Amino acid sequence: MTAEIALCAHRFEDGRYCMHPLKHTSHHHPKPTVVELLALEQKHPARTPAKQTAIAATGYSVIRYYQAINQLLTDPEAFSIDPHTITRIRQYRDERTAARRTRTTR
Incomplete structure (x- = not known):
């Protein structure tokens, strides 16, 4: 059978x-466009269930979504589209990196 x-x-x-x-x-x-990814990130800045649902609606897994967002941080086109959101995400990334360094140097 x-x-x-x-x-x-x-x-x-x-x-x-x-x-x-x-x-x-x-x-x-x-595949979501740069504008769509930035709009989602602007609408849902924190990790919430609503953001998880919105990410799933893009067809991306959560991991793939954050990989795509990370790639946008160095994309001049993304910065020209929405400098405020790109700057906010960069600051958040830098804060996480600094916190990680602090934890590993103790």
């Missing part, structure tokens, strides 16, 4: 079908 695996069967614009297992959703959630 073999277990049946549900397939996605999403149809792409060129007529092809996705045949990945149903849990595969990368094409259903296009």
Whole structure:
């Protein structure tokens, strides 16, 4: 007896079908833009359940989301779009780094 695996069967614009297992959703959630990531971060500055839900809606895992945010910190385009949010996140990152150094030097 073999277990049946549900397939996605999403149809792409060129007529092809996705045949990945149903849990595969990368094409259903296009990669968020810089503006969308910054808007989410501006709307939800703290780690809350609402932010977790908003991150999940992007199609990113929480880890991937924070990796993307980290990449924006050195992106001049992101800074020109929303300097306030980028500066706030950089300060928060720097504070965490300093606290980590303090803990490890004791």
